[in-house]
Amino acid sequence: ENNEMNFAEAVEETLKPIKSGEVVKGVVIGITPTEVRVDIGNKYDGVIPFSELTDDSNADINELVKLGEEVEVYVVLVSDRDGVVTLSKKKIDAVKGMEEIRKAFESGEILTGRVLELVKGGVVSIVKGVRVFIPVSECAERFLADLGVLLGTEQRFRIIKLDEDRRGRQRVVGSIKSVAKEESEKAAAEFWANAEVGKKYTGKVKSLTSFGAFVDLGGVDGLVHISELSWNRIKHPSEVVKAGDEITVYIKDMNKETGKVSLGYKKEEDSPWVQATKDLKVGDVIKCKIVRILPFGAFAEVAPYVDGLIHVSQISNERIDKPSDVLAIGDEVETKIVEINDDTKQIGLSIKALMTTDDSADEAPEEVEATSYTEDSSFTLGDILDAAEATEDADNTDAE
Structure with missing residues (x-):
């Protein structure tokens, strides 16, 4: 008899009219890509359209609810003609979420939400089911001209304003800027402590x-x-x-x-100097092109962006007044490497070292004291420019 009464009560419960605006509980009995069906203990099953489940169009419906899960929903519309009760879960989530938002506002808690919309004057994010407006001035630590880069991204922000508009609707304003600035200051302090x-x-x-x-x-x-x-x-x-x-x-x-x-x-290992000298050594004979002539010697291109100096004393067996008496820009000459200085990034070259003399082979060769052709005749950019200017002035005088 008790069982019969319980069954009768259950049937009576399903026949009770359900009205729009009510909040009811139900169990998820079906999930499709566009809606969720819910048993709300009524003669009609309830349906939650995707749009009433979330505002995030990119969300995976199967991640939002599970089969057999109990959900609390808001009754949007009862259609006796279609035998369907349209439900909304996001409205209930927003009501519950608003309480959490209020607490986060009071505590200064950092929230995380996905930016879903670009609107006039800023962007909109959804967090805990609540729409949060983030003004353009609060979208980044520095002014962000293109707000589109935020669309679809997860952002960390604080609630900086919570009030009602003229129609009495709750208005929630967030700031990415305040969080970004705080995190930047913390990161900067850590950087300088270890840099x-x-x-x-x-x-x-x-x-x-x-x-x-x-x-x-x-x-x-x-x-x-x-x-x-x-x-x-x-x-x-x-x-x-x-x-x-x-x-x-x-x-x-x-x-x-x-x-x-x-x-x-x-990187140093990619420098023209390293690339040029890694396979060179003192004593190597190389062919190179004269690229600049100055009073103290001639520069020859050993490799791209790397020149070697042929000091005036190393151009000929015979004494010459100036390098241009023997050499011209564009000449290709065979030279011997007499010095490679990694510290000063200079290469000393000699044409003279490859020249033969008319002296008898029986005569003892003359000893040549080792010298640094780059250090003894060290040159700077200033030396080169001064010398080049002097040469240009002399050429102009001759032309006159």
Whole structure:
């Protein structure tokens, strides 16, 4: 008799009318790509359309609910004609989520949500079922011209404003900027605590200028000067890197007081000097082209971007007043390497060392004191420019 009464009560319960606006509980009995069917203990099954499950169009419906799971839902519409009760889970989630949002606002808790919409003046994220508006001024630590880069990304933010609009609707405002700034300051403090000249970092190229590339090292930006990007001459950093690239750099110089960090990018082992000299040794005979003539000697191209100096004393067996008496730019000459100086990055060459004399083979060869043709006649860029200017002035005088 009790069993009969329980059955009768259950039947009566299913026949009770259900109204829009009610909150009911049910069990998930079916899942399709577009909807979820729920047994709500009524003569009609309930249906939660995907749009009433979440605002995230990219969400996987099978990750949102599971078969057999009990869910609390809001009754949107009862259709006796179609025998369907339309339900909403996101409305219930939003009500519950709003309480959590309020607590997060009061505590300053950092929340994580996916940016789902671009709207006038900012973006919208959904967190705990609640729409959070993030104004353009709060979308990044620095002004972000293209908000589209945030679309679909997970962002960390704080709730900075919680109130109601003129219609009495709850308004929630978030800030990515406040979290990013705090994290940057923490990362910067950690960077300066451990940074040292020569230390390597993997960073992301943030922006390019005509004079170099700025790289985010984690809380601190460093500059790779254009001259440090390549051993070859380039007109713009974009010939080597682009914004967004991850590159390995090392600290060349830094100043904690000014916050400036100078970075190196090109590797020593790739330098023209290393590439040119790795297979050369003193005593080798090489053919090279004269590329510049100055009063103290002639420069010959040993390899691309690497020149060797043929000192005036090493051009001929006979005494000459100036290198141009014997050599001209473009001449190809055979020379002997007499010095390779890795410290000064200079190569000494000699044409004279390959010349034969008319002296009798029976005569003892004259001893030649070892000298450094690069150090004894050391030259700087200033020496070269001064000499070149003097030569140009002399040529102009002769022309007059």
